Amino acid sequence: MHPQLQLLVALQDMTGMIKEVEEKGSELEGMGFKTAGLDDLKRAREELEGQIEPQLMGAFQRLTAKFGRAVVPVVGNHCTGCFAQIPSSFVSKTNAGKLQRCESCGRILYWP
Amino acid sequence: MDIAEVLKNTSPELFLPDLKATDKESALSELVAGLTAGMDIKNPDTILQMLQSRESLGSTAVGPGIAFPHGRTLAVQRLTILMARSTAGVDFDSEDGEPTHLFFVLIAPPQDLGHQYIKSLATLIDTVQEASLREKLMAADDYEAFCAALRGE
Structure with a gap:
């Protein structure tokens, strides 16, 4: 996987986790889970953001603002954001390891 | 949600009867390795990083x-236990x-809109x-016996 994509996925997962704690924290605490480390996690997210190339980070933020999630999995050769078909050339050996975006919606593609 | 419903998200391949790890970091790595072996996961590091972030909370x-x-992580396409x-x-x-002594690892995709994994977590x-029950789980001979104990059989 492209190293910057790895960081973007981690960033998106972490952002989702923070949002979940902020929205459902009382439910999680009701189950016994502590969430005292939320501020530490937010700081870790900032550090992660600092490792992402600024231009890519800008695209990630724009896509997140527009769609909710900037990185989406490709399932059955389709972008799960807009369901457009992904050309087979995207997964060719030449393009393996490259950071790819959906030609239809622009979301960043991830092969789970 | 009842426990039988929750157990539909696991399988014999996703059961580790005796972990070798004795510390947290090693245990998380061993659990993720178990997930990777039990299903088709291409990016185990993504799951490990997510679980480490969760533990930091x-x-x-x-x-x-x-x-x-x-x-939740993009690395899985369905709730996996x-x-x-x-x-x-x-x-x-x-x-x-x-x-x-007992670990229940729940990994869900981000698009789990019905919060099935939180409901599954609460049920477990x-x-x-x-x-x-915990004594029965520790004594269970295999995956089937482990699940039967959870179902109260």
């Missing part, structure tokens, strides 16, 4: 001798300081509250 070892590492056991016990930063936590 606060330890998920919230039950007596039980931990519930959990979270791995169950594991450690005879020796793992130092998992539990609140009571006691070693952790409720189910394992009884000490007698």
Whole structure:
């Protein structure tokens, strides 16, 4: 996987986790889970953001603002954001390891 | 949600009867390796990183001798539950300081809009509250016996 994509996925997962704690924290605490480390996690997210190339980070933020999630999995050769078909050339050996975006919606593609 | 429904998200391949790890970091790695071996996961590091982030919020070892590492990640396409056991016990930063012997790892995709994994988590936590059940789980011979004990059979 492209190293910057790895960081973007981690960033998106972490952002989702923070949002979940902020929205459902009382439910999680009701189950016994502590969430005292939320501020530490937010700081870790900032550090992660600092490792992402600024231009890519800008695209990630724009896509997140527009769609909710900037990185989406490709399932059955389709972008799960807009369901457009992904050309087979995207997964060719030449393009393996490259950071790819959906030609239809622009979301960043991830092969789970 | 009942426990039988929750158990539809696991399988014999996602059962580790005796973890080797005795510390938290090694245990998380071993649990993720178990997930990778039990299903088609191309990016295990993504799951490990997510679980480490979750633990930084606060330890998920919230039950007596039980931990519930959990979270959402793009690395899986459906709710997946791995169950594991450690005879020796793992130092998992539990609140009571006691070693952790039972692990229920719940990994969900981000698009789990119905919060099925939180409901599954709540069901599992409720189910394992009884000490007698935890003893049965530790003594279970195999995956089938482990699941039967959880179902109260």
